Amino acid sequence: MSTGTALALVGGCALITAMIKATGPVALGGRELPAWFASIVELMAPALFAALVVTQVLADRRELGIGADTAGVALAGVAIWRGASVVTAVLIAAAATAALRAL
Amino acid sequence: MSGAGFRAGVRVGLPFALAGGLLATSFGVLAIDVGMPGWAAVLMSAIVFAGSAQIAALGILGAGGGLGSALGAAALMNSRFLPIGLAFAPSLPGHPLSRAAQAQAVVDVSLVVAEDGRGGFDRGLLFGSTAIQYLTWVGGTAAGVLAGGVLGDPEALGLDAIYPTFFLALMVGELRSGRAWGVATAGALIALALVPIAPPGVPVLAASAATLIGLHRRRGAGA
Numbered sequence: 001m002s003t004g005t006a007l008a009l010v011g012g013c014a015l016i017t018a019m020i021k022a023t024g025p026v027a028l029g030g031r032e033l034p035a036w037f038a039s040i041v042e043l044m045a046p047a048l049f050a051a052l053v054v055t056q057v058l059a060d061r062r063e064l065g066i067g068a069d070t071a072g073v074a075l076a077g078v079a080i081w082r083g084a085s086v087v088t089a090v091l092i093a094a095a096a097t098a099a100l101r102a103l
Numbered sequence: 104m105s106g107a108g109f110r111a112g113v114r115v116g117l118p119f120a121l122a123g124g125l126l127a128t129s130f131g132v133l134a135i136d137v138g139m140p141g142w143a144a145v146l147m148s149a150i151v152f153a154g155s156a157q158i159a160a161l162g163i164l165g166a167g168g169g170l171g172s173a174l175g176a177a178a179l180m181n182s183r184f185l186p187i188g189l190a191f192a193p194s195l196p197g198h199p200l201s202r203a204a205q206a207q208a209v210v211d212v213s214l215v216v217a218e219d220g221r222g223g224f225d226r227g228l229l230f231g232s233t234a235i236q237y238l239t240w241v242g243g244t245a246a247g248v249l250a251g252g253v254l255g256d257p258e259a260l261g262l263d264a265i266y267p268t269f270f271l272a273l274m275v276g277e278l279r280s281g282r283a284w285g286v287a288t289a290g291a292l293i294a295l296a297l298v299p300i301a302p303p304g305v306p307v308l309a310a311s312a313a314t315l316i317g318l319h320r321r322r323g324a325g326a
Contacts, residue, residue: 005170006143012174013160014150020181022203024188025195029202033193036318038222041190043314045214046283047290048183049274051310052155052211054291056267059298059306072264077271086122086272093268094125097261 072097108227109234115216116232122269123212124239124246126154129262131247132254133158137165141248148244152210152237154266156180159303179304186311187214194224208233215273282317289313 057073058064076084076093084092127148134144139161151157156177163173188206191213195205208230217229247254254260278284290310297306 001138001140001143001164003140003143005164006140008170009160009164009173010143010147010150012170013147013153013156013177016174016178017151017153017156017181017184018203018207020178020184021188021206021209023185024190025192025202025206026199028189028192029195029197029199031193037193039317040314041222042218043283043286043317044186044190044311045277046274046287047310047313048187048214048307049211049270049277050287050291051294051307052183052270053267053274055294055298055303055306056270058295059303061303062299064295064298069261069264069267072261073267073271076264076268077275080268080272080275086118086269087125089272090122090125090265090268093264094261097264098259099261101259101261 068100069093069097071100105227108225109231112216112225112228112231112233113235114231115228116212116235119212119216119232119269119273120235120239122265122272123154123236124243126265126269127240127243128247128250129257129260129265130154130157130161131244131249132251132257132260132262133165133247134161134244135248135251136257137161139164141251144248145241145245148241151177152207152240153177153181153184154240158266176303179302179308182304182308183311184209185308186314187211190214191224191229194219194226194229210236211270212236212273215276286313286316289316 057070058066072093075096076089079092080089130148131144135141147157159180160173160177163176187209191206191209195202210233212232213224213229216232217224219225257263274287278287290313293313294306294310297309
């Protein structure tokens with residue numbers, strides 16, 4: 001990768017990310033929003049995180065399927081359920097996935 | 104915003120910062136793997152600071168895609184920060200430029216650790232938890248860049264399993280009610296249904312529509 005491409009990628013990504021993150025707060029910021037808004041806000045995390053998990057574990061770009069990482073993340077999920085910390089969980093997921101791929 | 108709030112934010116953000124540091128290390132390894140200069144990978148983490156977008160953009164360039172496709176993929180990956188930004192908007196006061204600057208501190212983890220328990224977000228918790236995550240994100244990337252040549256193939260190390268596990272841990276902590284379970288299930292189904300027909304990032308953005316279940320149930324309960 002050339003220096004020019006790397007700089008264009010980094011600068012472009014930085015600009016795009018900053019603009020997307022600023023959109024909501026600049027458009028609506030500081031304004032009192034109606035009570036129903038809070039009930040949507042508190043559900044944002046489960047909706048988005050569930051979508052991020054399934055798209056990363058069950059999809060490779062536009063194809064659905066399972067792989068070693070699916071099993072590794074599922075094992076880590078059991079660990080999380082039993083009270084493991086997020087650090088322990090990601091180590092379990094990586095180790096289990098690597099072990100399955102090494103078989 | 105109080106100093107105590109900031110320090111509390113650092114404390115609650117620390118476990119996620121440590122896991123994020125591992126993820127950043129995998130990003131650094133991946134960057135070296137696809138031929139990105141190490142300094143550029145560290146610079147990217149320092150000024151972009153958005154894991155899924157960085158990984159998506161790098162993946163496209165690494166697979167031989169063009170710069171425009173890479174930037175488009177990053178934008179779509181980050182599109183979830185449109186609804187997340189709306190969620191944070193009432194909690195970020197001041198001049199529009201000040202709000203735009205404060206909004207840069209909002210990351211995925213903020214949705215969970217910066218909640219003020221009253222339907223809004225606490226800025227001390229937001230800034231504190233993001234500050235510690237920023238340190239490990241940039242530091243982890245540098246570690247990955249340095250280790251990249253030694254560690255080899257990120258997939259053989261299972262590093263691609265780190266990111267979904269990170270989000271799984273965030274999600275499990277939020278499943279405190281039947282309604283949260285329902286919304287998580289709906290969000291997952293919406294995203295999976297869109298995977299075959301929409302570019303990466305869009306299925307996640309669309310999953311935010313599952314939060315509208317909140318409105319229906321509220322009205323149904325007469326609230």
